[in-house]
Amino acid sequence: MKIERGYAEYSDKAIKREAVKQEKPTAAQTEKTVDVQLSETAQAIQKSANQIASRSERVAELKRAIKEGTYQVSAETIADKMLQQDEKQVD
Numbered sequence: 001m002k003i004e005r006g007y008a009e010y011s012d013k014a015i016k017r018e019a020v021k022q023e024k025p026t027a028a029q030t031e032k033t034v035d036v037q038l039s040e041t042a043q044a045i046q047k048s049a050n051q052i053a054s055r056s057e058r059v060a061e062l063k064r065a066i067k068e069g070t071y072q073v074s075a076e077t078i079a080d081k082m083l084q085q086d087e088k089q090v091d
Contacts, residue, residue: 038046065071
């Protein structure tokens, strides 16, 4: 029985395969960047969500002030806002 190929040929191929594997970057080594552009509708939803969060914080502050008895109402400010609202309705 004659063996055509020797052990050295197989070991050389194995070494080459290992070298190729080491040259390829793994998934952890490659950095992927993604550029995302939101539609106007998505931007509006995102903005309203931020406004809701800030509004919730303001409501919590007002509730706390009312509960502690530190909430002060300015009659002048209320009257001014009422007049401004009335002027807007007339125009």
